[in-house]
Amino acid sequence: MFNTARKINSPFALSYQNSWLLWFCQLMNISSLALEISTWMLAILALCLCWQALLINLKFNSNKLAKVSPVLLTLFAIGGCIAIAITAANLGVLISMVHLLTFAYVLKAFEIKRRKDFYQLLLLGLFLLAAALIFKQNLIFSFMLILVLVLNLMVLMLIFSPSKSLPSMAKTISILLIQSTVLAVVLFIVFPRLSPFWQVPSAKSAQTGLSDEVSPGDIANLALSNDLAFRVDFKGGQIPNYSKLYWRAMTLELYDGRKWTRANNIYRKAKETKPFKPETSGQAINYDIIVEPSFQSWLYGLAIAQSTDIQIKNSSDYTIQTRNIISQISHYEINSYLNTSLDLSIDDITKKRNLSIVQGSNPKLERLGRELKSKYVSPQERSNAILAMFRAEQYFYTLKPPLLTNNSLDQFFFNTQAGFCVHYASSYTYLMRAAGIPARVVTGYLGGEYNNTSNEPLSNTVKQQGGHLSVYQYDAHAWSEIWLEGIGWFRVDPTAAVDPERVESGWSSALLEQQSSLNNDFVDLYQLRNIAWLNALRLQLDALDYQWTRWVLGYSTKKQFDLLKRWFGKDIPWKVSAVVVGSLIIFMLLLNSLSRFSLWWFKAKQATPWLVLYNKLRLKLVNKGLKPTSNITPSSFALLVTEQLPFLSSDFAEFTRVFECLMYQDLSKKQQDELLLHLKNQYVKLKGKL
């Protein structure tokens, strides 16, 4: 009908403010993944962002048309993709995908020509944020991520409200998100949790924590790390003494003169015949362990640990493992029989393996072992004699032991006499073997930090303890087990002879100081522990993170099922859907009433004191039987009053006059106050007459 030959919308272009906001948002999105991206890729990404910044600067400050030639960009993109493809084998599928995504994300920003491009970039950014959560899920990181999400949404919102200031926009987005949380939480709790649809590539990260081969000096490196290894929840039960908290991870029975390794093949054979089921007796303690991803299959437990979980297998050396490696935070329940002996009888092969020493590797120790064997009859006496030696002579327990040539235990035992737990456990085990007693090295963790900051009332029983135990990497430890007739494998910790404090209550302050000087963390434990309020804060955060891990990360299909069953009893499916629909409706109604309220509040806020006063009086008069039309002016209302309530006439006329002055005249603050006072007096007078 009309041929309005006019230009359509002007082409999509970001404002100066939004360009920079988008740039910053990209930076934040990428940094949320920075730890997973290899250095060369980070360099490329940084280059792209700098380039982008330059372009923005050029575009808005010098009015030049800053364009990147598409050929150059394509070449760059192809080059990047080839580089990713080449390194893909090393990086693993998942990390390569992350590389590809971030690369695409940065490149896309170069060609925002239409609104569609902008939207694509934004959605890609949101996906990157979610991808970052594959690798890290702790509370602080999740919180940071929400902040970055707010930033992403701000970039989006700025398109539609360019006049809004950044803080007010952040506020609006936060309000939107907070309102959304209600429904999100309901969905999280009740929405059915499905099993994985297909196999996904898992993160192929470096293994952390203990390794299955140990040479003297190894665990000292681990002791520098302040990372969390696992947490234990005793479910309100009595927590054993610190000195009993030997979390066994693995036993090392093979010694080749340099390092201790697991006797792998032997276990495999045993597994094939029949699954190992340890004999247990006595009272069990029950606890939950929440392991941080270690990308290994070791689990930790107090001997003898047993689990009913089918994903966990028991080995014949009383250690437990998962069937798959632990690539994300996992949760398992364990029963420990602390008073049951391990292996009352052992077969010849095991015995032989645990007696074997590499002849001639440490001749002095061997000689000492033979001497002990001839000197003492009972195995316990031989053991005590060695421990007495550790105690009597000048042995040092230190994080920075002198280097040993060829990991020679002789050199350590007779010359340097300074070492960490592995040194002591190794030489003790070696000596015991030389003295004819089956012995092995066990690695794991000792102790843990008890945190009851989040002491929730679990039940009425006073005896029960709340809180949890956090075990950090620096709690890693190595000790020995010797096999004694009638007792079985008996735990001996030679470290206790050298540094009793380590075994009784944890690290001595000297050791902590050493650790803080050796590692280069920004905030180290030594300083933290010495500042009371900071330490309290740290424990508080740890407790929060623990609750987060337990309730949010640990909310599994089984937990969901149990919870829903407890709430709804039978007929879960339709009740759940009813709850979802119901909450949706309530949610919308809530929002509705909220907006109504805010509108009302807005209007109320606008009302001046004189308007409030006038309306009050007006309402009173209406209640007296006056029927003004809805849009009557104050002066004609005054006439109405004169007509129907003549006794108020003069006073109300005065009231109206003052009100109109206040309402429509430009008055100074002082005049306003005076008139308002007058109005109030008049109001009181009229009220009295009524």
Next chain:
Amino acid sequence: MNLLASIKQKLNATIKSRINSWLSKRVPGSYKHVLSSRNIFIMPTRFGFSYLLLVTLLFLLGTNYQNNIILLLSYLLASLFITTMMHSFYNFSQLTFTSTKLQYGFASQNIYFPIQVKTSKDHYDINFHFYQIEQNVDLTKLDLCSRGEVQVLVSIKPELRGVHELGRIKVFSEYSLGLFITWAMLDFSHQVIVFPHPKKLSNHSNFLSSINEKGPDELEYKTNQSGIDDFSELKNYIVGESQARVAWKQLARGQGKLTKHYQSQQGNPIWLKLSSMPHTDIETQLSYLCFLILEYGKTQQQFGLLLDSNLSSVDQENVSISPDAGNQHQQNCLIALAKFNNGRSAD
């Protein structure tokens, strides 16, 4: 193929007319509209649907990795979708629009319809355009509609003269996150009277005529008529009279401010005749006439208008407006031009 296309076209037409009749029942024409749940429509945009796709993707990601936080994020984003819907609605509702019904203008020029927008809170990203103009939509955008009253001008640029019903104005907003588009189809019964595009006619005095003058000597008469400025008398100056007619000579002599008056204007008023316009195309003729009306309007001369046409394509009775001067007269003449033979311009 052809059949299919025609069926499709018919179907489209019926759907359109259904929607229109439903709309006119639901949002009847009025000079004033208040946005509420009665007249607001809301739909996810394309971006909204892609966003939902992303949310689904995140749900899959979370499920496959059995990652509760990613699941939580996907639920949060899904709820955000709903929250945004509500926010979009509240951003849009409570707006009050008033507008005048009729506007005038020339073809191929922008014609602006003022719309008063009144609110009691801040609204963002309010856009206006005439809905039935399908191509080259000219958007009027209001980034921030703050508390109080604002006037918005919504423009159209019609190519053809005539009286046009403009139909509904579409007001829409994509605030707050572009996930939803909220819109309203407001019917202010907008009407525009489009005058022909004025076309300059050089030597225009040739085409003036008296109503009495007809026949073959017409052309000759017109040349005589070039002396329209036959002076008749001087009168006292009346405030508002054209400065061009002030008798400066007399003023200089100190005889007072007088104006010259001419015989031809009084006794024998000028007639602008459609049929005497050059060119055979009626639209072009009208354009010339339009130009002349404007010219004479400028000099406050009296003129009459006669719309007669001997062209075969024209089947309308002659229209004549008796000579007069002034803005109202000029307006009437222009309206007559716009309306002349209007049956044709409707197709």
